Amino acid sequence: MEGIIERMISNVKKVIIGKDDIIEQMMICLLSEGHILLEGAPGLGKTKLAIALSRSVEGSFKRVQFTPDVLPSDVTGFCLYNKETGELEYKEGVALCNFLLADEINRASPRVQSSLLEAMEERQVTVEGVTRELPSPFMVIATQNTIESQGTYPLPEAQMDRFFMKLHLEYPSRGEWEEILEQSEGVEPLKALKQVVSLEELEATKKKLREVVVSKEVKAYLLDLAEAISHHEMVEVGISPRGTIALLKATRGAAMVGGRSYATPDDVQQVLKAVVGHRLVLKTQAQWKSTQISDILKEVLEQITPPVFHV
Secondary structure, three states, rough: HHHHHHHHHHHHHHHOOOOOHHHHHHHHHHOOOOEEEOOOOOOOOOHHHHHHHOEEOOEEEEEEEEEOOOOHHHHHEEEEEOOOOOOOOOOOOOOOOEEEEEOHHHOOHHHHHHHHHHHHOOOEEEEOOOOEEEEEEEEEEEOOOOOOOOOOOOHHHHHOOOOOOEEEEOOOHHHHHHHHHHHOOOOOOOOOOOOOEEHHHHHHHHHOOOOOOOOOOHHHHHHHHHHHHHHOOOOOEOHHHHHEEEEEHHHHHHHOOOOOOOOOHHHHHHHHHHHHHHHEEHHHHHHHOOHHHHHHHHHHHHHOOOOOOOO
Protein backbone atom coordinates (compact mmCIF):
# COMPACT_ATOMS: atom_id res chain seq x y z
CA MET A 1 0.00 0.00 0.00
CA GLU A 2 2.90 2.32 0.75
CA GLY A 3 3.88 2.00 -2.93
CA ILE A 4 0.61 3.67 -3.92
CA ILE A 5 1.32 6.62 -1.64
CA GLU A 6 4.85 6.97 -2.96
CA ARG A 7 3.61 6.88 -6.57
CA MET A 8 1.14 9.69 -5.93
CA ILE A 9 3.62 11.88 -4.09
CA SER A 10 6.27 11.37 -6.77
CA ASN A 11 3.75 12.18 -9.48
CA VAL A 12 2.71 15.47 -7.88
CA LYS A 13 6.36 16.40 -7.37
CA LYS A 14 6.83 16.31 -11.14
CA VAL A 15 4.76 19.49 -11.25
CA ILE A 16 5.24 21.11 -7.83
CA ILE A 17 8.75 22.07 -6.72
CA GLY A 18 9.78 22.56 -3.11
CA LYS A 19 6.47 21.87 -1.39
CA ASP A 20 7.19 18.34 -0.15
CA ASP A 21 5.66 18.90 3.29
CA ILE A 22 2.48 20.39 1.77
CA ILE A 23 2.15 17.46 -0.66
CA GLU A 24 2.48 14.96 2.19
CA GLN A 25 -0.14 16.82 4.23
CA MET A 26 -2.52 16.75 1.26
CA MET A 27 -1.93 13.00 0.93
CA ILE A 28 -2.79 12.57 4.60
CA CYS A 29 -5.98 14.52 4.01
CA LEU A 30 -6.92 12.40 0.99
CA LEU A 31 -6.41 9.15 2.91
CA SER A 32 -8.47 10.55 5.79
CA GLU A 33 -11.39 11.50 3.49
CA GLY A 34 -11.04 15.17 4.38
CA HIS A 35 -11.20 18.51 2.60
CA ILE A 36 -8.39 21.06 2.21
CA LEU A 37 -8.24 24.84 2.34
CA LEU A 38 -5.13 26.16 0.55
CA GLU A 39 -4.01 29.67 1.38
CA GLY A 40 -1.24 31.83 0.04
CA ALA A 41 -0.37 34.84 -2.08
CA PRO A 42 -1.30 34.80 -5.79
CA GLY A 43 0.99 32.84 -8.11
CA LEU A 44 2.41 30.36 -5.58
CA GLY A 45 0.83 27.31 -7.24
CA LYS A 46 -2.31 26.65 -5.18
CA THR A 47 -4.46 25.80 -8.20
CA LYS A 48 -1.70 23.83 -9.90
CA LEU A 49 -1.16 21.79 -6.73
CA ALA A 50 -4.85 20.92 -6.50
CA ILE A 51 -5.03 19.90 -10.17
CA ALA A 52 -1.84 17.81 -9.91
CA LEU A 53 -3.23 15.83 -6.98
CA SER A 54 -6.57 15.19 -8.66
CA ARG A 55 -4.97 14.13 -11.96
CA SER A 56 -2.82 11.57 -10.14
CA VAL A 57 -5.93 9.59 -9.20
CA GLU A 58 -8.57 8.03 -11.41
CA GLY A 59 -11.90 9.83 -11.10
CA SER A 60 -13.81 12.90 -12.16
CA PHE A 61 -12.52 16.42 -11.58
CA LYS A 62 -14.48 19.67 -11.72
CA ARG A 63 -13.46 23.24 -11.11
CA VAL A 64 -15.56 26.25 -10.17
CA GLN A 65 -14.15 29.76 -10.15
CA PHE A 66 -16.07 31.43 -7.35
CA THR A 67 -17.29 34.96 -8.01
CA PRO A 68 -20.15 36.96 -6.43
CA ASP A 69 -22.55 35.98 -9.24
CA VAL A 70 -22.16 32.19 -8.77
CA LEU A 71 -25.40 30.62 -7.47
CA PRO A 72 -25.94 27.77 -4.97
CA SER A 73 -27.56 25.77 -7.79
CA ASP A 74 -24.27 25.93 -9.70
CA VAL A 75 -22.79 23.87 -6.88
CA THR A 76 -25.61 21.49 -5.92
CA GLY A 77 -27.43 21.28 -9.27
CA PHE A 78 -31.00 22.23 -10.13
CA CYS A 79 -34.22 20.82 -11.58
CA LEU A 80 -35.44 21.96 -14.99
CA TYR A 81 -38.99 21.46 -16.27
CA ASN A 82 -39.19 19.30 -19.38
CA LYS A 83 -42.13 20.35 -21.55
CA GLU A 84 -42.21 17.05 -23.43
CA THR A 85 -42.35 14.74 -20.41
CA GLY A 86 -44.04 17.18 -18.03
CA GLU A 87 -41.49 16.27 -15.35
CA LEU A 88 -38.61 17.95 -13.59
CA GLU A 89 -35.19 16.81 -14.74
CA TYR A 90 -32.16 17.10 -12.48
CA LYS A 91 -29.11 18.86 -13.91
CA GLU A 92 -25.88 18.11 -12.05
CA GLY A 93 -23.91 20.81 -10.26
CA VAL A 94 -20.15 20.89 -9.91
CA ALA A 95 -20.31 19.01 -6.60
CA LEU A 96 -21.13 15.77 -8.43
CA CYS A 97 -17.52 14.64 -8.86
CA ASN A 98 -14.61 13.02 -7.06
CA PHE A 99 -12.40 16.11 -6.83
CA LEU A 100 -13.83 19.61 -6.68
CA LEU A 101 -11.51 22.60 -6.97
CA ALA A 102 -13.27 25.56 -5.38
CA ASP A 103 -11.03 28.35 -6.60
CA GLU A 104 -11.03 31.56 -4.51
CA ILE A 105 -13.86 30.31 -2.33
CA ASN A 106 -13.94 33.54 -0.32
CA ARG A 107 -15.13 35.45 -3.40
CA ALA A 108 -18.44 33.53 -3.35
CA SER A 109 -21.42 34.88 -1.43
CA PRO A 110 -22.31 33.31 1.95
CA ARG A 111 -25.28 31.53 0.30
CA VAL A 112 -22.97 29.78 -2.14
CA GLN A 113 -20.44 28.97 0.56
CA SER A 114 -23.18 27.39 2.68
CA SER A 115 -24.33 25.27 -0.28
CA LEU A 116 -21.11 23.30 0.17
CA LEU A 117 -21.77 22.45 3.82
CA GLU A 118 -24.02 19.43 3.22
CA ALA A 119 -21.76 18.14 0.46
CA MET A 120 -18.60 18.43 2.56
CA GLU A 121 -20.00 16.94 5.76
CA GLU A 122 -22.57 14.38 4.59
CA ARG A 123 -21.29 13.64 1.08
CA GLN A 124 -24.68 14.41 -0.46
CA VAL A 125 -26.72 17.23 -1.99
CA THR A 126 -30.44 17.88 -1.62
CA VAL A 127 -32.35 19.58 -4.44
CA GLU A 128 -36.15 19.93 -4.56
CA GLY A 129 -36.46 17.59 -1.58
CA VAL A 130 -34.48 14.79 -3.25
CA THR A 131 -31.15 13.76 -1.73
CA ARG A 132 -28.40 12.48 -4.01
CA GLU A 133 -25.24 10.85 -2.74
CA LEU A 134 -21.89 12.08 -4.00
CA PRO A 135 -19.33 9.65 -5.45
CA SER A 136 -16.50 8.25 -3.34
CA PRO A 137 -14.00 9.66 -2.88
CA PHE A 138 -15.31 13.21 -2.69
CA MET A 139 -12.75 15.85 -1.86
CA VAL A 140 -13.05 19.63 -1.90
CA ILE A 141 -9.81 21.53 -2.43
CA ALA A 142 -10.58 25.20 -1.86
CA THR A 143 -8.17 28.09 -2.39
CA GLN A 144 -8.13 31.66 -1.19
CA ASN A 145 -5.68 34.53 -1.37
CA THR A 146 -4.74 35.84 2.06
CA ILE A 147 -3.67 39.33 0.91
CA GLU A 148 -6.96 40.34 -0.72
CA SER A 149 -9.98 41.48 1.28
CA GLN A 150 -11.92 43.72 -1.14
CA GLY A 151 -14.88 41.88 -2.66
CA THR A 152 -14.42 38.81 -0.47
CA TYR A 153 -16.61 37.07 2.12
CA PRO A 154 -14.62 35.52 5.00
CA LEU A 155 -15.56 31.91 5.70
CA PRO A 156 -17.60 31.56 8.92
CA GLU A 157 -16.42 29.29 11.74
CA ALA A 158 -18.93 26.56 10.80
CA GLN A 159 -17.52 26.36 7.29
CA MET A 160 -13.91 26.47 8.46
CA ASP A 161 -14.60 23.53 10.76
CA ARG A 162 -15.65 21.44 7.73
CA PHE A 163 -12.14 21.64 6.33
CA PHE A 164 -9.95 18.81 7.55
CA MET A 165 -6.79 20.86 7.04
CA LYS A 166 -5.75 24.39 6.22
CA LEU A 167 -2.39 24.64 4.49
CA HIS A 168 -0.42 27.79 3.77
CA LEU A 169 1.94 28.05 0.80
CA GLU A 170 5.06 30.12 1.36
CA TYR A 171 7.39 31.69 -1.19
CA PRO A 172 10.05 29.32 -2.58
CA SER A 173 13.69 29.40 -1.60
CA ARG A 174 16.31 30.73 -4.03
CA GLY A 175 17.22 27.22 -5.18
CA GLU A 176 13.58 26.23 -5.67
CA TRP A 177 12.95 29.46 -7.56
CA GLU A 178 15.76 28.57 -9.97
CA GLU A 179 14.21 25.12 -10.55
CA ILE A 180 10.82 26.70 -11.21
CA LEU A 181 12.32 29.06 -13.80
CA GLU A 182 14.14 26.17 -15.45
CA GLN A 183 10.93 24.13 -15.54
CA SER A 184 8.99 27.01 -17.11
CA GLU A 185 11.24 27.00 -20.18
CA GLY A 186 10.34 23.43 -21.10
CA VAL A 187 7.09 21.55 -21.70
CA GLU A 188 4.41 22.32 -19.10
CA PRO A 189 4.59 19.23 -16.81
CA LEU A 190 0.96 19.53 -15.72
CA LYS A 191 -0.22 18.81 -19.26
CA ALA A 192 1.83 15.61 -19.39
CA LEU A 193 0.83 14.41 -15.91
CA LYS A 194 -0.84 10.99 -15.94
CA GLN A 195 -3.00 9.02 -13.54
CA VAL A 196 -0.93 6.67 -11.39
CA VAL A 197 -3.53 5.31 -8.93
CA SER A 198 -6.96 3.81 -9.59
CA LEU A 199 -10.01 4.44 -7.42
CA GLU A 200 -9.91 0.80 -6.29
CA GLU A 201 -6.31 1.17 -5.11
CA LEU A 202 -7.15 4.39 -3.28
CA GLU A 203 -10.17 2.85 -1.54
CA ALA A 204 -8.09 -0.16 -0.47
CA THR A 205 -5.41 2.14 0.95
CA LYS A 206 -7.99 4.17 2.86
CA LYS A 207 -9.26 0.95 4.48
CA LYS A 208 -5.72 0.10 5.57
CA LEU A 209 -5.56 3.47 7.32
CA ARG A 210 -8.00 2.22 9.95
CA GLU A 211 -5.56 -0.54 10.85
CA VAL A 212 -2.82 1.90 11.90
CA VAL A 213 -2.34 1.40 15.64
CA VAL A 214 -2.65 4.43 17.92
CA SER A 215 -1.65 3.44 21.45
CA LYS A 216 -3.40 4.66 24.59
CA GLU A 217 -0.37 6.79 25.38
CA VAL A 218 -0.45 8.56 22.03
CA LYS A 219 -4.23 9.10 22.30
CA ALA A 220 -3.77 10.52 25.80
CA TYR A 221 -1.07 12.87 24.47
CA LEU A 222 -3.40 13.98 21.68
CA LEU A 223 -6.18 14.72 24.16
CA ASP A 224 -3.79 16.53 26.51
CA LEU A 225 -2.82 18.85 23.65
CA ALA A 226 -6.45 19.41 22.62
CA GLU A 227 -7.49 20.19 26.19
CA ALA A 228 -4.58 22.54 26.84
CA ILE A 229 -5.19 24.42 23.59
CA SER A 230 -8.94 24.75 24.18
CA HIS A 231 -8.41 26.02 27.76
CA HIS A 232 -5.66 28.46 26.85
CA GLU A 233 -6.29 31.93 28.24
CA MET A 234 -6.20 33.47 24.75
CA VAL A 235 -8.58 30.99 23.10
CA GLU A 236 -12.28 31.86 22.82
CA VAL A 237 -13.39 28.82 20.81
CA GLY A 238 -11.32 25.66 21.15
CA ILE A 239 -11.18 22.31 19.38
CA SER A 240 -14.54 20.66 18.76
CA PRO A 241 -15.09 16.87 18.93
CA ARG A 242 -15.04 16.93 15.10
CA GLY A 243 -11.63 18.57 15.26
CA THR A 244 -10.31 16.02 17.75
CA ILE A 245 -11.50 13.14 15.56
CA ALA A 246 -9.83 14.81 12.58
CA LEU A 247 -6.58 15.08 14.56
CA LEU A 248 -6.71 11.35 15.34
CA LYS A 249 -7.36 10.48 11.68
CA ALA A 250 -4.54 12.77 10.54
CA THR A 251 -2.19 11.15 13.05
CA ARG A 252 -2.92 7.77 11.50
CA GLY A 253 -2.44 9.27 8.04
CA ALA A 254 0.94 10.73 9.00
CA ALA A 255 2.05 7.33 10.22
CA MET A 256 0.95 5.64 6.99
CA VAL A 257 2.62 8.25 4.78
CA GLY A 258 5.72 7.72 6.91
CA GLY A 259 5.58 4.00 6.08
CA ARG A 260 4.58 2.80 9.55
CA SER A 261 1.69 0.72 10.87
CA TYR A 262 1.71 2.55 14.21
CA ALA A 263 1.48 6.21 15.24
CA THR A 264 3.94 8.14 17.38
CA PRO A 265 3.81 11.48 19.24
CA ASP A 266 5.79 12.97 16.34
CA ASP A 267 2.87 12.17 14.03
CA VAL A 268 0.54 14.18 16.28
CA GLN A 269 2.93 17.12 16.28
CA GLN A 270 3.36 16.95 12.48
CA VAL A 271 -0.33 17.48 11.72
CA LEU A 272 -1.37 19.59 14.73
CA LYS A 273 -1.18 23.06 13.14
CA ALA A 274 -2.78 22.04 9.82
CA VAL A 275 -5.71 20.28 11.51
CA VAL A 276 -6.29 22.48 14.55
CA GLY A 277 -5.12 26.02 13.68
CA HIS A 278 -8.09 27.10 11.55
CA ARG A 279 -10.63 25.78 14.06
CA LEU A 280 -9.54 28.12 16.86
CA VAL A 281 -10.99 31.55 17.57
CA LEU A 282 -8.86 33.83 19.71
CA LYS A 283 -10.09 36.33 22.30
CA THR A 284 -9.98 40.05 21.66
CA GLN A 285 -7.04 40.55 24.01
CA ALA A 286 -4.98 38.23 21.83
CA GLN A 287 -5.11 40.88 19.11
CA TRP A 288 -3.98 43.53 21.57
CA LYS A 289 -0.98 41.42 22.50
CA SER A 290 -0.34 40.36 18.88
CA THR A 291 -0.68 36.72 19.90
CA GLN A 292 -0.87 34.34 16.94
CA ILE A 293 -2.39 30.86 16.84
CA SER A 294 1.03 29.47 15.94
CA ASP A 295 2.41 31.00 19.15
CA ILE A 296 -0.24 29.24 21.23
CA LEU A 297 0.37 25.89 19.56
CA LYS A 298 4.12 26.23 20.07
CA GLU A 299 3.61 27.14 23.73
CA VAL A 300 1.35 24.15 24.37
CA LEU A 301 3.72 21.75 22.60
CA GLU A 302 6.51 22.94 24.88
CA GLN A 303 4.35 22.56 27.99
CA ILE A 304 2.97 19.07 27.32
CA THR A 305 5.62 16.38 27.53
CA PRO A 306 5.11 13.66 24.92
CA PRO A 307 5.15 10.05 26.13
CA VAL A 308 8.30 8.01 25.73
CA PHE A 309 7.59 5.83 22.75
CA HIS A 310 9.06 2.38 22.31
CA VAL A 311 8.76 0.40 19.08
